Amino acid sequence: MGEGSTLKRILILHTGGTFGMLEKEGVWKPNERISKDDLLSVVPELELLAQIDVVVPYIQDSAELTLGHINLLASTIADNRDAFDGFVVIHGTDTMAYSASALSFMLAGLGKPVVFTGSQRPFMQIRTDAKSNLINSVEIAASSFNEIALFFGNKLLRGNRTTKVSTWKFEAFDSPNFPTLGEAGVNINFNLYPVGNPTLEAQEFQPFSKLRETVFVIHLFPGLQNTDLDFLLHNERIEAFIIVAYGAGNMPTGKDSGLVGFITLAIEQGKIVVIATQCTHGRVSLDIYESARIVKQLRVLGCKDMTLEAAVMKLTYLLSRYDDDRQKVRTLFEMNIAGEITDEHHIVR
Known part of the structure; x- marks a missing residue:
């Protein structure tokens, strides 16, 4: 041309x-x-x-x-x-x-x-x-x-x-x-x-190209025990866990599973814990079922209706860009910053 x-x-x-x-x-x-x-x-x-x-x-x-x-x-x-x-x-x-x-x-x-x-x-x-x-x-x-x-x-x-x-x-x-x-x-x-x-x-273009490995994804299945996961708590490279739970964010919370203990220890270590869903459609809502509410009280974050791909990359991006401000990471993760989350008043059903 x-x-x-x-x-x-x-x-x-x-x-x-x-x-x-x-x-x-x-x-x-x-x-x-x-x-x-x-x-x-x-x-x-x-x-x-x-x-x-x-x-x-x-x-x-x-x-x-x-x-x-x-x-x-x-x-x-x-x-x-x-x-x-x-x-x-x-x-x-x-x-x-x-x-x-x-x-x-x-x-x-x-x-x-x-x-x-x-x-x-x-x-x-x-x-x-x-x-x-x-x-x-x-x-x-x-x-x-x-x-x-x-x-x-x-x-x-x-x-x-x-x-x-x-x-x-x-x-x-x-x-x-x-x-x-x-x-x-x-x-x-x-x-x-x-x-x-x-x-x-966005008013200003501030590109970022320094993603680093910080996030680990845990996919729940019947029979998974906290003893299968405890070794992850000793990995200093892991700064956040995304737990892919059932339904609207439900998971076993009884003594036999020990997941509550794992999440508690992770958060005490300063790690971020996020709850996603194995369902393709819908959103994570930690206020519907008792098991999810128990976990919510531990200060976990919910993925809302983000895809797992978006949740992984968003959390990776936030931890890489704002590595010295965990509260900012927590706040921005649950906010719609790039069209990745649907406002609850505009849910596509």
Whole structure:
């Protein structure tokens, strides 16, 4: 495109995942040599939608994702903020919801769209969803849309509201407690939704790219004993536990389980304890059942209707950014700071 082009400038960040994989020895493996020319040779339509540039921060099967990768992704976008009108992140599906959630906090106030996408089949294959996902994502990033979002299977979702729900369907992601932001059909239609996103109202862009390992997730199941968990209390690196409980935040509180004792000791050590739910839909409410109320009295925090991915990355972000102010971490965790929590007056049922 010439210098006088009116098309917007979109930076595609290719990080690996199924999208660009090649079949080797009967399995799909990351293709470390993918380039802008490779993308445009398969999807030449992209240049009709925007002025395209491509960077490769890293190439990784997303199951290998670390906080270091997320930090690099955030810093790459922050460094290119002024040079581009929008960003598209090609990412593996297994941990895409974690990265999208993390960047919604780390890049608050960015003021430009970031659209995560990927595919269930590599883009070099005949029957692939990669081409349509990428074309739609670039068109969205070049529009007036302004969110950190995820586009997959014709649905546009708020990034920190998503979770992967299928290993084989092209509609691999869902937003269980929040409406879709848009849908691609003959046209791309953006939906009006009742809950705003505080990220969009941020007055100052203060990017953060120094996430560190602080959070440990405990998934409850019948038979889990506190003796199975006590060794975790001796790990100084763990600063917070997210307990994925039953229903609205219920868990065994009797003497036989010992979970109350574990939580009590953790909090006495200055660690933060958060209660999430194993349910996909609904929210954590620690005031409904007696077992949850007993735990609430121990000064645990509730995830409300956050996805587990959003809760993990939000708590990681807060502990990394405000490591010297635990009370601020506690306060902000239960507040809606990037559209990740639904106000109780606007619950989607």
